[in-house]
């Protein structure tokens with residue numbers, strides 16, 4: 494069979510890897526969107542480098558948009574097969590793809606306004622809500638650790654990757670002639686820390702591995718638990734300075750981990766009696782889905798839930814869905830915590846909160862996630878004295894804290910630990926994807942020391958025989 498890389502090759506987004514069996518069958522691993530502000534991003538997302546109607550089926554590692562985001566576009570262009578994934582991934586994809594469709598439509602409207610003024614042809618959105626509704630029935634849910642026979646040529650087993658709800662390592666067994674070839678695609682790999690979800694689980698020995706390497710050259714904070722750091726920031730901001738703590742957070746994953754952490758502090762009597770707002774409709778929907786999937790929770794979370802059955806709710810915590818209630822938070826002048834999206838602070842309600850609060854030295858901003866260079870969260874994190882919000886410069890007087898504790902991605906030590914379930918002598922080829930070029934080449938050097946002999950860092954569209 495042949496394996497070709499059409500995204501996340503020496504870059505971090507657009508995950509799409511195409512397997513073509515000798516029989517001609519085509520299996521697509523992930524169907525992710527290219528993200529970022531590069532000029533060619535829209536073009537890369539609007540044309541597939543293969544024929545969508547020729548793909549027989551898709552196996553999806555997890556719901557993040559850079560892994561699932563152009564599925565509705567693929568369906569719009571003729572894909573009719575099944576999309577195999579875990580139940581958590583299917584549930585999250587529903588809300589994430591619908592949210593993405595709204596963004597695609599409003600982005601196209603914005604671009605078309607300018608194009609009309611310039612006398613140019615208008616563009617179509619990548620996809621619409623209708624395309625998402627045509628995609629959702631194609632999802633087929635498979636539980637973790639259960640070998641599912643897709644057809645006479647292929648079976649799949651999902652093992653937990655510990656990255657976000659539903660995230661999985663895709664373990665494929667492909668029958669070609671008399672041979673069974675085992676290919677593992679890690680998707681994104683989570684951290685070995687105390688969190689709501691399970692840590693990454695070992696996966697069966699594979700002949701070929703496609704492994705992510707986002708932080709293949711990085712070591713995360715070494716703090717033992719987030720609770721201690723969070724308690725300190727909350728006390729300094731809300732008790733000593735009597736200010737507001739603003740936290741830009743991704744709606745899915747980070748918001749729930751943060752709420753879980755605050756819930757624990759509250760349960761132990763360590764959280765001051767202040768209001769905590771989760772101001773993001775998507776985060777509220779994601780939290781509801783998270784509650785339904787306790788099969789993905791860590792043993793520690795399940796143990797904690799024996800004492801506190803609702804780990805995402807406590808006295809003082811308020812989920813804010815409507816716009817009016819969101820605006821009302823800005824008018825309240827009392828210590829509180831505001832968690833809002835987006836995580837990079839480039840869009841969403843968080844910008845209103847930052848505009849109102851960032852100029853006040855009583856307040857603090859806590860950056861807990863990855864922020865693309867030049868994004869508002871990145872500018873705040875790197876200590877810019879002035880930041881542009883809604884086209885106007887605002888002086889940063891609030892204190893700024895940052896931590897990468899909540900990163901959903903393993904660092905190089907954790908990635909290496911994750912791979913210790915494999916015997917390197919039995920791995921014929923290891924492909925490194927989902928990382929910047931320099932990072933992946935660096936990670937490759939580290940893994941050569943672990944005994945892996947054939948490590949490839951594929952380029953966009955590069956093809957290998959496996």
Ligand SMILES: [Zn+2]
Nearest residue numbers: 555557656681
């Ligand atoms: Zn991911």
